[in-house]
Amino acid sequence: MKKLLLGCLCMLAAAAVSAQQAPEIPRFSSMKAGTPPRDWKPFALSPTKKKTEYVIATDDGVTVLRATAHGAASALVFPTDFDPRAFPTLSWRWKVVQGIPDAHNGETAREDAPVRLMVSFDGDSSKLSVKDKIASSFAQSQSGQPLPYATVMYIWGGKIAINKVISSPRTARIRMIPLNVDEQGIGAWHSFTRNLVEDYKMAFGEDPGKVTGIQVLSDTDNTGGDSDAFYGDISVGAAK
Numbered sequence: 483m484k485k486l487l488l489g490c491l492c493m494l495a496a497a498a499v500s501a502q503q504a505p506e507i508p509r510f511s512s513m514k515a516g517t518p519p520r521d522w523k524p525f526a527l528s529p530t531k532k533k534t535e536y537v538i539a540t541d542d543g544v545t546v547l548r549a550t551a552h553g554a555a556s557a558l559v560f561p562t563d564f565d566p567r568a569f570p571t572l573s574w575r576w577k578v579v580q581g582i583p584d585a586h587n588g589e590t591a592r593e594d595a596p597v598r599l600m601v602s603f604d605g606d607s608s609k610l611s612v613k614d615k616i617a618s619s620f621a622q623s624q625s626g627q628p629l630p631y632a633t634v635m636y637i638w639g640g641k642i643a644i645n646k647v648i649s650s651p652r653t654a655r656i657r658m659i660p661l662n663v664d665e666q667g668i669g670a671w672h673s674f675t676r677n678l679v680e681d682y683k684m685a686f687g688e689d690p691g692k693v694t695g696i697q698v699l700s701d702t703d704n705t706g707g708d709s710d711a712f713y714g715d716i717s718v719g720a721a722k
Contacts, residue, residue: 531704532553547701553708557697564691565692570677578709588648598638600696600697606631639662671712
């Protein structure tokens, strides 16, 4: 009887999850080339930094987002609110046309990337260390927004190994996961599907809170270099 009841409860839980709609991330492919990306909010990391140029463009016959940075650093943000346990699958693709040879994501002075996809998570901020609270306050003074409780950042890395989790030189509440590195694969599209719950646990060693935002960021402010890249559609879905 207990096994039957447990099975019924599991079926009801699965049905409840399947009845929910996956969060909709605005698709670049549905936008008009030559215009700013609709429904994505520009986010300046600092008032003193140059802004990365984001514009809807066409590549290989598909409408995508183009990101061009010349000694610049600014992001695009899509605020959202969903439970990653219900929708853990994050899928996207990107292409780097011009990389950043001098970038090194383990060094503050050279911590740049031609493409980054960032996922912000909520959590108990009282658990943050004094150092991380100071970093969050500094971010708020520069950008007007405090740092999220935690961020998983997928990047095109420089001088680090693929899939090696590293902390941002500025705060341990941002954990970076390189999926491409250096010059390997430049000029080609690369597609990814990641499990947000698994990656969060791998990065922070705990269960994730709700996802509060999706961001893209292409930056060359630390090296002073140039980059040119494309982002394809980003989607979130149930476990596969």
